[in-house]
Amino acid sequence: MKVILTHEVTGLGGAGDVVDVKPGYARNFLFRRGLATAWSVGAQKQIDAIAKNRETRAVKSLEEAQSIKGNLEAKTVTIKAHAGKEGRLFGAVSTGDIVAAVKAAGGPDLDRRKVEVPTPIKATGTHKATVRLHADVLANLTLDVVAG
Incomplete structure (x- = not known):
């Protein structure tokens, strides 16, 4: 099952990454804690927005x-x-x-x-x-x- 991570998950990826996980893990852990959303064709815009925001904050947040x-x-x-x-x-x-x-x-x-x-x-x-x-x-x- 493909999901879009909305927060960083240790061992899985960062916000905006599209990862493939087992349905039970997505349903019982990621979705319930608000760490991911289901992937769809329309969700690609959300992925692009998260990636753009991450790039603009990367240098500042690295120094901080x-x-x-x-x-x-x-x-x-x-x-x-x-x-x-x-x-x-x-x-x-x-x-x-x-x-x-x-x-x-x-x-x-x-x-x-x-x-x-x-x-x-x-x-x-x-x-x-x-x-x-x-x-x-x-x-x-x-x-x-x-x-x-």
Whole structure:
């Protein structure tokens, strides 16, 4: 099934890309979250408009993403979470928690869907996460999870 991505989807493509996916994935994941629309002949105009907008913002957003990357990588973000005696968390640190902690530390507003955590954060200590700021720019975050 052909779909038009309206947002960037990790491992699939960026906004405006036409990709071929299985119908169940499109119906149950992409359409429900507003990440894609069904492809049709008339939708080609939408694809062209998205591509044109992306080209005009590309240089500006690349420079902005580079500066944000420098700011994010320069500081350690502290996250307070409920933990037991041995440092194990009650639950896990979510991407929403990470975005809120970055904002509280004076960082920029981030989209939680752009934050990628390689393994679930379920213990106190220092952890790593990445933020996809631009198609070519990945920022590495250092997270310090403390009991609170």
